[in-house]
Amino acid sequence: xxxxxxxxxxxxxxxxxxxxxxxxxxxxxxxxxxxxxxxxxxxxxxxxxxxxxxxxxxxxxx
Numbered sequence: 620x621x622x623x624x625x626x627x628x629x630x631x632x633x634x635x636x637x638x639x640x641x642x643x644x645x646x647x648x649x650x651x652x653x654x655x656x657x658x659x660x661x662x663x664x665x666x667x668x669x670x671x672x673x674x675x676x677x678x679x680x681x
Contacts, residue, residue, distance in 0.1 A: 630659065634659055634662075637662055638650065638652070638662060641662055641664045644664075645664070645666060646666075646669070647666070647667040647668070647669055648664065648665050648666040648667045649663075649664075649665045650662065650663070650664055651663040651664075651665070
């Protein structure tokens, strides 16, 4: 006898697309996923800009 287990899809395609876009657009930073009652309720993106290479070329600081 085969038993089928039906699982509820927790993450829908729109959320997966938004997460993929958020991560794909970042060079440096963080993507935070907020969950409430086992559901994704918010995606936060904090982008960082790095200027290390500019200082090496220019030599020095401000």
